[in-house]
Amino acid sequence: MNRRSSLQSKENIKKAALEAFSKYGYGGASMKMIAHEAGMSVGGLYLYFKNKEELYLFLIKEKLDEFSKTAENAFKIINDPVEAIVRYINISIEYAKKHKEFIITQSKEHGFTFGMEIKKKFFEEQKALILRIIKKGIENGIFKPFEPVEVAKVIMGLIRGFIISIVINPENIFDAKYCTDVILKGLLKEN
């Protein structure tokens, strides 16, 4: 079969590759199986991506950008820090549910040397975003006067854990509501 639209073919490859990398990791996913899943030959892949590594990095970058845009857009219309935090957690969870295993794949294969700069940059951006929310909340007197940077780290950690939990325990997904409840109100009854 040939003479398909070039755009469609690339889209097919991306979809197949994302699935394969997510399921089997970088080493475990073979170019042959990606090609097969994309409905084309091995050679065809190399018309669209220089090699396996480039294909992998392309996917990482695409997904991270996707998330960044969604998150930033959401905050353009939110002023309340509480709502912002709740919203950010919800966006993160939706994203995680959508991309499941691939998220973990990203943070592991090849001992982080792989696409490290891209990921580092992404995490820095996200931390800055949360930090802005926290600072605002503290300034407004809504949040307790914790150290903002440390709180931002904790929130990021919580979200990461949330995402990992979804991937590890997909049959036991927990509601974001409880998550936000705990960080906002705290476990203790009285201070």
Place this chain on the structure above:
Amino acid sequence: MNRRSSLQSKENIKKAALEAFSKYGYGGASMKMIAHEAGMSVGGLYLYFKNKEELYLFLIKEKLDEFSKTAENAFKIINDPVEAIVRYINISIEYAKKHKEFIITQSKEHGFTFGMEIKKKFFEEQKALILRIIKKGIENGIFKPFEPVEVAKVIMGLIRGFIISIVINPENIFDAKYCTDVILKGLLKEN
């Protein structure tokens, strides 16, 4: 070189394998490099482990058991729920720092079909442990009357995130104190 103690050789292999799997993942770590790092030949590995898969599963099981024992022992002498939660988080973090990347390796390679039963069992046990603490705290009137099961999930998620954060951002490790502060006291100033 030969006629080493069998025990020492096995120990060398375990150490080398843990390092290799942690750095490069299951697919990325080769038997040749494990053998080399252990100071022996490839064939030698097969005197102690049936194959690569068995070696990998052995390591997973060993590390999880190690952690379970540490956690359980700690709680034998603690009655205060607050102290117990703080302690559990600290133990988890210490463990994570010690084994870094291997923890992530465990939750990913081969799409979870790998050693899944072992991990599932481990997580169930840990959740039960946390649940016990939370329930006690609520019964004693120390914790807010949240849904205990959901809170346990959130706590587990937080810890997982903490661990992942340590691995992703080793140069930016955050203090466990802030973590426990946030979950115990909450962000909001007034309810």
Place this chain on the structure above:
DNA sequence: AATTCACATGAACAGACGTTCATCATTACA
């Protein structure tokens, strides 16, 4: 109708992989 061009193929290649096994070296015991 002839030519060009984008898209696609899959056998072929070199290298790496996990695993096996005939062989060897050292120790323990007879």
Place this chain on the structure above:
DNA sequence: TGTAATGATGAACGTCTGTTCATGTGAATT
């Protein structure tokens, strides 16, 4: 000293990998 037994070797094997490339095909252009 001779004989098992234990621990270790690494070349060899078959399989799979990522990548290349000579070849093919159908649509668009001339």
